[in-house]
């Protein structure tokens with residue numbers, strides 16, 4: 001259905017967890033009761049003031065919300081066009097937006113009487129956020145991580161261990177995020193009674209995509225109110241980077257029915273979106289299929305085999321994208337573009353130089369697209385980009401990519 005024929009973009013998913021033809025619940029019989037239990041509990045919690053009181057208390061006192069909406073003045077001057085604001089979710093406890101969602105799921109797990117939390121992680125950011133909240137509540141935490149990622153992301157593995165989590169290296173498949181997610185789903189079926197599966201992005205079977213979106217929507221709700229305060233009106237454009245799509249969905253959702261607001265998702269273009277497939281642009285370079293319990297756009301070969309993506313940013317290399325994004329793409333309500341590693345690295349440096357903010361490589365992709373379009377837009381045009389993570393974790397990757405020796409003194 002085309003965009004003009006849809007009354008509201010905020011009503012999805014339907015009772016089967018579908019966003020148009022995307023999403024749903026493609027799971028084994030054994031998983032079904034677990035998923036239905038979770039859905040019922042989430043439906044109860046959603047309208048329970050006590051649940052949101054607890055969330056709000058922890059968002060304020062543990063995470064540090066609301067995160068500021070910051071006018072990037074020198075960056076705006078440098079780009080010489082549209083006015084650029086950053087939503088500062090990199091200032092959250094643990095350094096990214098992931099904890100917004102983890103808190104919601106763990107409070108839900110506690111309400112369900114679950115004592116053991118499992119999670120999958122790629123770059124380790126979701127694993128760290130989950131280990132953090134488990135430590136805070138004294139819950140057992142097991143994190144599945146591809147063996148290849150365990151090697152690549154040693155500091156995050158050590159963080160999780162410090163926080164008391166058990167990190168399980170996954171050697172099946174190619175030993176990356178996709179395989180870690182499969183093993184976590186298997187664990188869930190095996191230890192049904194006391195275990196809760198905390199998913200890190202807007203993927204997985206229904207109700208996860210909608211639930212994670214709802215928890216991350218705090219980003220967009222705050223940004224909307226803060227923008228009214230700062231500019232007296234809504235932004236003209238909102239922009240966010242996309243791995244699985246949770247920080248983007250969180251920023252976008254409260255703006256979906258404001259037709260004046262242009263919505264842009266930025267995928268990781270790696271070395272370029274072409275036949276070599278050295279990228280992670282599921283929407284701009286993939287096609288629909290089923291993975292991890294939902295139907296969505298995926299990176300796959302001609303036989304439907306899932307391909308490993310490639311990006312300088314480990315947090316963006318998930319071979320799929322949340323089903324709601326696939327739907328927003330097909331309806332045309334949101335636009336999806338891609339940015340290469342090289343462009344993201346330039347934007348990384350631009351943010352450091354002009355604003356004194358070292359961004360994660362993920363939001364550097366969003367910023368790179370801002371840098372592309374801002375100069376061509378009028379000075380009254382207001383852009384809000386999601387600065388969804390800080391770059392401390394990425395300094396070694398950046399040093400290597402820029403050929404800098406970190407021990408150099410001058």
Ligand SMILES: *Cc1c(COP(=O)(O)O)cnc(C)c1O
Nearest residue numbers: 201243244245246247315362389
């Ligand atoms: C995990 C992560 C992402 C990618 O996940 P989304 O679900 O697409 O938000 C992006 N940025 C940062 C900083 C991350 O930690």
